[in-house]
Amino acid sequence: MKITGPIVLPAAAVLATNPLLPRQSNVTDYNSAPPNLTTLGNASLFETWRPRAHFLPAYGSIGDPCMHYTDPSTGLFHVGYLHEGASGATTSDLVTYTDLNPNSEPFIRAGGINDHVAVFDGSVIEKGINGTPTLLYTSVNYLPIQWTIRYTKGSETQSLAVATDGGRNFTKLEHGPVIPSPPFAYNVTGFRDPYVFQNPNFDQMLESSNGTWYTIISGGIHGEGPSLFLYRQYEQDPYFENWEFLGQWWSEEANSTWTEAGWAGRWGFNFEVGNLFALDSNGYNAEGEVFVTLGAEWSYKPIVPQVSDNREMLWAAGSHKFVDGNLQFVPSMAGRLDAGRSAYAAAGKHLPASSQAGQSSGAPDRFISYLWLTGDFYGTLDFPTTQQNWSGSLLLPRELSVGYINVVDNALAWEKGSWRVDSQNDNGILTLATLRQQIAREPLAAFQQNATNSTTQSGGSISSSRTFDRSPRSKHYMMTASISFTTRTNDDLKAGFSILSGPNENTNIYYQFSNESLIIDRSNSSAVSATTSGINTDNESGKFRLFDVPTANGTSIETLNLTIVVDGGVVEVHANDRFAVSTWVWSWYEDSTDVGFFVEGGEVEFGEVKIWEGLVDAWPGRNSTS
Template structure:
């Protein structure tokens, strides 16, 4: 469970939710317990969500400041990415494939009828193909909740009283490890708030629990003996203990020499003080009893705020881990590779201005004398160099692949949140796999350092590099292209200057191949006809970085506009040629995903003020050149929630002091 509420909403780290609009702000409906009173709205409004077509083509702060709740609901909203019906969304949870119903499930952290974090529950949607989705229970109000909580829950699944249901995972099994149509969800129950790695940890804050569904996920019930895990590891002065990632794992059974099948769990955690840092506690349970968990140890003990290699290339471990994963992938030679994923908090901000990193590590795994597994990192990097966080995965048994989901927060700095009426989306699901590249050379020595690649050197001077790959699911991309004819853009030449190449839309997919860089060069997106607005995505061969320059992405100054930076090292082959950069750029309203060669990923946000900021082109720095080839563009018209109306906004509430412990638990809105 990622915790934006204390880093971004409450900068003083006290956990007291700020209320920037003031108690009883006229844009909200105040609710006390189960009673409601409507407050005046019209005085601040010039347009409603229903007549949003009346909005001007160019927005200004003066216009936005006068708008009513939800009136910008569709202005920057993604349409071909997974979103909640409305309100606040964060971590993906409980994703699985159920073979008994041939159905995919995705849950998510949700605060319906509110635009900021608070009273966190699980929303739920299902799919047959990972392209189009259906809200379980319906899209209106809070009906898509699967595990609901709060002081006075009113949803159809109202048995989950408490302060929140944090992240977790799910499996299509019963608690005896049998596939009989039962679904189980493992999640973190919350008993104390606020919680944050920088605050003293109160015993009982987090415990681990199970929810069970006997009707294909339509309804859920708590396991009668919850919680199934009460105490964190003995002797740990912990920063947190949450987000159970649970799977059967035959390869780990074999490595540990288990006499019967076991399941395995990792949690996000950390240890405070000297010698501390982020930790991944590792547990096992016999498959026949998935309520009986044994602590095996910490996978490894990374240094507090340390790095595996260079900070730019491998990121920082920070002070606490969240949403941790531990799994294996098999390469083309049937060799097993072991990986961890973790969200890290509070680390170095030199190259990454956001206080949260999403990281991956590959490591050797051996059996300790006490029977546990020890993980020794050998390579790693950012699972996304932008804002994607809480990245987690599941085993797609239907297609024998590991699929990754991640949460894309907003970057409007809270400005226009009420007018939009929602926050958050999921990235396009990505398949993770092992990339093996042969016949490489190492002209500058960068491949032999501990970084993104595990390298095998040969006597003839060549190398083989292994690294973690992730690609947007090809079947999902194909489904998104339905109804959109790809346009081939005639740009095949060496470019020496910046020029427009075409006009797309606010919901498009752009592909381009770039090579032979003599200096910084790349592409532009979201460009207005007069270039008043544009976003530039460019590669620098001098320091091996991909940069996303948002300094002119919007004429509205309140939105984040800093340049995002990530590390990408192109391979050089023994014949002296360097690989080209194959860029996939997905633009969906404000959400932008950039994928390069399946080895670089950067997710960001842009909020153009103009509706005509839809152009794209080639960008070349002064005295630079670049070869461009194979540029294609698709205008994506697919609506991945076809059963929702175009405007699925909901009424926004402001929670009273009684419900929020005088705004200590969440800010109310």
């Protein structure tokens, strides 16, 4: 997203990037109070908060992840993202990456007959035209596009491009868009981000030929609400030039929500970046349960033209029914893919076991998803981007699957939330289903195996905050920990960890039962926020329930299991393989590296804490000064 004057582009738009600026010779003192960062030289803050193990361009801003695919000829996984068009990199292990083009140059740019203004998100048919990876993407001819204003006819169409040079370039086909407009007579709020997929159950329900390709296109309808529009490859056209509209596969009432209790965000007014796929308990399964990830646009404020100040990254799972002859999706559970307010625009793809990554790790077929963590809150913050010379990052890749948990049969389990009751047993035990999301196994293993330093902190019953016996020496590490609670009725209790802490700054990550939330308290996380505008230190939080679970001696409260990754300014918090909240922490002082127990209002039992420092250089082929 880019802001120019009053214009707010959609999240699928290309972020404004800086040129590769020369570095100036400021000497930055991280042992003294920070200056106003806008007074510093170009690129002088390039390394200050830059992550080491995450995915981001060599310079400039990153936008939506998109256009991922496994190259059938090499087995390499291609990760795409918006950057001066669309750029990409390959990976054989989901840990280290190689740029497709030098200096993160794009493999496709705007400026063709169908995309005078911009290239938005798309997705790739691995064996498309003539067996070559073929991209279906949104070609843009007019801006602004925003759900709060009237839609300009012809602004968004869907076009094709074919991979050449191993994906280093995608050549646009020399004809008009293959989907030239939104469905006739629909007053849409948006019409973008096509996501292609195959599904044998869709073939059966829709009486399609086996192996038919489908695409959903994200958007909405003015006065009605957000929608996903479904299209089908017409009669298995081998050139993918003809697509048949099959209706609104999913729509929701404007600004409604799955549940007002807060377990899932609002559906908003416009859907973006919808992905449709099927999962089982092992990972990707074309005949498994249907899941969707999608971005929802809405606003905290009364609707103001060209202003959309909130976006959420959501997921849903469900079943199908036919309404007036059209196949429609009916959610059975929904939640947030990431509770961080800057985490958005997730894009994923089936990663087969036969891929290089799958063969190396022995993993089954998986669905791997990346999220964008925007660095300037969708362009609404006046962040010192020139001094940093980059903005935003993709979060670590996540494996998605269906997760199950056995819980006590009580009211907590039956509430409508980011889970559903899968089965009910006679012994007072329920099995709940939800979306399991875990950091991909390869980076998790690499962070441990390649640690430059590892430490273990013993736990125990703790009732007051204190610093660990030994803290990391840097701001690049992963830690795992567990917390056990004996009561859920103490509204004053907060328990978790402090990170990136020192005499002048601290960040607290904790759980509290008063609102069943995991919180990242950033109120004192950055000394820079006192000197420089655009450094957001609002707290991040998300609803997360710890259920009552059966034990050998009766029942107990589910243990909170945390994996926390700190990588420069990026902080990811993952809980119990079904919840995540990610954000930026702009700590300034060199000595803000302490880690400790954080407890207020009671006593809890901490398990052993393990820290692996160093992480991995995700870009070993890059010049660090590029």
